[in-house]
Amino acid sequence: MATTKTDTVNTQESLQGQFGANTRQRNLWNDAFRRLIRNRLSMIGLIIFIFFLLIAVLGPVIAPYDYRVQNLDRVAEPPGPDHWLGTDDLGRDTMTRIMWGARTAAIVAIIATSMSLLLGIILGSLGAYIGGWMDTFLSRLIDVTLSIPSLLFASLIAATFRKPVADWVDAMYQQTGLSIFATTTYADLIVVFGALAFITWPGYARLIRGQILSLRQKEFVEAAVTVGAKQSRILMKYLIPNALGPIIVALTFSFAGAIVAESSLSFLGVGVQPPQPSWGNMISDNALSWRYRPWLVAAPGLTIAIISLAINFLGDGLNDALNPRTAIK
Amino acid sequence: MVRYILMRIIAFIPTLFVVLFITFFLGYIGPVDPVKIMQQQRRAQGVYMTQEEVATIRHQLGLDRPFLEQFVAYVNNVLHGSFGFSYFDYVPVWPRIQSTLAVSGQLALGALAILIFIGIPLGLLAAKFHNTRIDYMIVGTSLFLYSIPVFVLIPMVLIVLVLWLHVMNVPRGWQGIFTSSFVLAAFLLSLRSLANIIRQTRGGVLEVMQNDYIRTARAKGLRELHVFTRHIMRNSLIPVVTVLGLLVDDLMTNAVFIDLAFNLPGLGRLFSTSLTSRDFNNIYGIVIFTSVLIMVMNLLVDIIYPLLDPRVVYD
Numbered sequence: 005m006a007t008t009k010t011d012t013v014n015t016q017e018s019l020q021g022q023f024g025a026n027t028r029q030r031n032l033w034n035d036a037f038r039r040l041i042r043n044r045l046s047m048i049g050l051i052i053f054i055f056f057l058l059i060a061v062l063g064p065v066i067a068p069y070d071y072r073v074q075n076l077d078r079v080a081e082p083p084g085p086d087h088w089l090g091t092d093d094l095g096r097d098t099m100t101r102i103m104w105g106a107r108t109a110a111i112v113a114i115i116a117t118s119m120s121l122l123l124g125i126i127l128g129s130l131g132a133y134i135g136g137w138m139d140t141f142l143s144r145l146i147d148v149t150l151s152i153p154s155l156l157f158a159s160l161i162a163a164t165f166r167k168p169v170a171d172w173v174d175a176m177y178q179q180t181g182l183s184i185f186a187t188t189t190y191a192d193l194i195v196v197f198g199a200l201a202f203i204t205w206p207g208y209a210r211l212i213r214g215q216i217l218s219l220r221q222k223e224f225v226e227a228a229v230t231v232g233a234k235q236s237r238i239l240m241k242y243l244i245p246n247a248l249g250p251i252i253v254a255l256t257f258s259f260a261g262a263i264v265a266e267s268s269l270s271f272l273g274v275g276v277q278p279p280q281p282s283w284g285n286m287i288s289d290n291a292l293s294w295r296y297r298p299w300l301v302a303a304p305g306l307t308i309a310i311i312s313l314a315i316n317f318l319g320d321g322l323n324d325a326l327n328p329r330t331a332i333k
Numbered sequence: 334m335v336r337y338i339l340m341r342i343i344a345f346i347p348t349l350f351v352v353l354f355i356t357f358f359l360g361y362i363g364p365v366d367p368v369k370i371m372q373q374q375r376r377a378q379g380v381y382m383t384q385e386e387v388a389t390i391r392h393q394l395g396l397d398r399p400f401l402e403q404f405v406a407y408v409n410n411v412l413h414g415s416f417g418f419s420y421f422d423y424v425p426v427w428p429r430i431q432s433t434l435a436v437s438g439q440l441a442l443g444a445l446a447i448l449i450f451i452g453i454p455l456g457l458l459a460a461k462f463h464n465t466r467i468d469y470m471i472v473g474t475s476l477f478l479y480s481i482p483v484f485v486l487i488p489m490v491l492i493v494l495v496l497w498l499h500v501m502n503v504p505r506g507w508q509g510i511f512t513s514s515f516v517l518a519a520f521l522l523s524l525r526s527l528a529n530i531i532r533q534t535r536g537g538v539l540e541v542m543q544n545d546y547i548r549t550a551r552a553k554g555l556r557e558l559h560v561f562t563r564h565i566m567r568n569s570l571i572p573v574v575t576v577l578g579l580l581v582d583d584l585m586t587n588a589v590f591i592d593l594a595f596n597l598p599g600l601g602r603l604f605s606t607s608l609t610s611r612d613f614n615n616i617y618g619i620v621i622f623t624s625v626l627i628m629v630m631n632l633l634v635d636i637i638y639p640l641l642d643p644r645v646v647y648d
Contacts, residue, residue, distance in 0.1 A: 167364035294488040305485035
């Protein structure tokens with residue numbers, strides 16, 4: 005621990021020497037950032053993660069083919085110069101579909117985790133602030149939701165709401181004629197967001213409730229109250245910065261969780277429906293041909309594995325960087 | 334303690350009631366109308382039902398009654414040990430779930446054995462040699478196995494074991510427990526929890542080792558083995574027990590994919606086939622059954638805590 009301290013001080017001094025005094029202040033975020041970039045595995049994770057987001061944004065533009073177009077002359081080809089990751093049983097380019105799948109995965113992961121975080125923040129802080137019967141009720145609700153098996157619950161929700169949401173989207177199309185309502189893709193995505201948010205919110209709610217309850221009793225918050233700091237200042241300067249670390253870490257891990265969960269639902273046939281590419285339905289489409297055309301399963305499989313591993317490494321590094329007291333060295 | 338357990342078992346009732354309500358509500362608003370399915374099946378056989386017949390069947394199944402009445406009837410059935418019957422082949426749900434339990438139970442016990450006899454020792458090993466190459470290897474592998482969904486891992490493992498190494502045939506169906514396919518299935522089933530248990534054991538041991546009483550134990554000349562087994566192990570097992578609470582959920586998630594891939598007649602496959610055919614009564618049955626398992630497991634965890642740590646006292 006002592007060596008780490010001198011290290012940081014040295015870096016800080018040299019930086020100050022370079023950029024003049026007080027360009028870099030020592031605060032939570034700078035320290036955390038330094039600790040993070042020193043962790044090699046998390047930096048690799050971060051780079052892969054950024055690459056994944058870039059592909060998700062740019063993939064459809066830079067993809068070499070159309071994800072729907074079948075080339076029936078070149079069905080089920082192994083990886084080669086024209087099709088870097090081969091083609092599938094219908095003659096579609098695997099790499100193109102993986103790039104589009106990245107977009108699906110990113111959309112689901114971002115929206116589903118945001119929805120679940122929002123739900124968790126609202127319900128968790130409601131329980132902690134109001135207390136009493138509200139807290140009891142919400143805690144019981146969390147217990148109940150956590151005692152329902154997660155994958156089973158998510159697929160039950162997805163299976164139930166698929167048709168009503170599809171009908172609704174269809175009705176919207178009839179009424180408005182907007183092109184975004186013309187396909188069922190958005191209905192699929194809405195269903196998957198809902199299902200994933202519904203099984204993951206209790207984790208956040210419990211985390212946020214615990215953070216608020218424990219931080220409010222800490223001496224430094226009491227001290228701030230004693231010297232007459234305003235509510236808003238206590239919230240902005242003491243509560244949020246201290247609660248943010250664990251939440252960011254949880255967010256990172258559940259981002260990976262959401263990508264895996266989306267592909268699980270698509271694998272089971274209740275997630276994103278073909279022809280819209282998702283890594284999960286790419287695996288389930290080709291699951292039976294693993295023996296003869298292993299690359300068809302290996303390509304999307306390895307993609308999920310690498311992305312999920314990268315995000316988990318990043319999460320681990322963030323955990324060490326943001327919560328140095330709980331991290332085990 | 335007995336009082337506490339009794340209270341917890343009584344607390345099962347409202348939780349279970351809410352679980353039943355949620356699943357039943359999902360089914361009520363869900364897209365599947367059993368009478369329509371029946372009509373389609375009859376039509377396929379060349380029999381056309383009249384409006385009166387449809388109304389009669391609807392009445393017999395109680396589907397014309399209001400939501401709350403239907404729900405009360407369903408709860409009443411569940412309390413009498415019946416989850417209704419499948420609307421597709423009219424087989425009662427509960428006997429069907431029971432018929433999968435032998436296979437799933439054996440697999441789950443296999444996975445539990447792997448967790449206890451491989452997971453905990455690996456965690457201890459990683460802690461013993463922490464920040465060495467052994468530690469990095471164990472922790473890295475476990476994080477690797479934790480990150481990858483099992484339906485990705487299955488084909489990859491099969492590619493390696495069957496196509497490259499030729500050590501086994503493609504596992505198909507249930508072949509008893511002394512086979513390579515059982516070992517592979519149990520191992521894959523345990524993976525998520527295995528990674529968790531290794532992490533928790535390692536973390537627990539490292540945290541306990543920093544305590545003063547460990548230094549005291551060493552200072553008074555206790556042999557390292559005794560320090561480890563008497564002082565470190567017992568205290569570091571507390572977080573490991575917490576993993577047991579997540580066990581059923583993790584096993585069930587993996588079982589869905591493993592049963593499907595290896596064609597095992599277990600609970601997971603019953604779930605995925607029911608999901609594909611939208612056989613909702615089967616789905617509710619499995620969801621509720623697994624929820625009860627999770628609740629029982631959580632109760633067990635809470636009973637084990639005070640046995641390991643006398644400071645944990647329930648009033």
